[in-house]
Amino acid sequence: MEGIQVNDGLEILRMGGNPITPEVALVIVKVIQNAEQCRITQLDLADIDVDEEFVSLVDEIQGLKDFRVIHGYVIKHQDSKKKTSDGIDGNLDAVSELYKYMHENNYRVIDLMKWLDKDGSMSISREEFKKGMLTAEVPITEHQLDKMLDKLDMDGDGEVDFRKLEELLNGKVYTK
Secondary structure (H helix, E strand, C coil): CHHHHHCCCCCEEECCCCCCCHHHHHHHHHHHHHCCCCCCCEEEECCCCEEHHHHHHHHHHHCCCCCEEEECCEECCCCCCCCCCCCCCCCCCHHHHHHHHHHHCCCCHHHHHHHHCCCCCCEEEHHHHHHHHHHCCCCCCHHHHHHHHHHHCCCCCCEEEHHHHHHHHHCCCCCC
């Protein structure tokens, strides 16, 4: 951060693919906004999740100067007074929570599949999936898990299809 504050030559900062949290991404953008000498016009945080405050700050900066930003998903936070029975963050469904958990812990879908699918069939029962999520301590409620399993068991055969899970996780945006 100190380097950004004093550097007057850097115009493009590429940090995508690094283990950066949404909080650190926000700090980076605040430093860019407040550094008088900073000439950064492009910030590449590809694959790094950000929050709504980050997006608001970027909008503010873009209103003042040419500033382009590439980032991952936007995590929407609920108002702390609106806790619901839907889970840790009532604004996020279980797929979002699972994606967030996997991203924060540097897990890939294939890692999850290998860990849960002991026989390599690319399919496990709803109960096995639930047990795996509880064992992994993914921060989702049983209600959220049931909703997610309904999406993952579209044909109603009681089995979770990992191809559907991968499709949901790869296309997930943190909105409801």
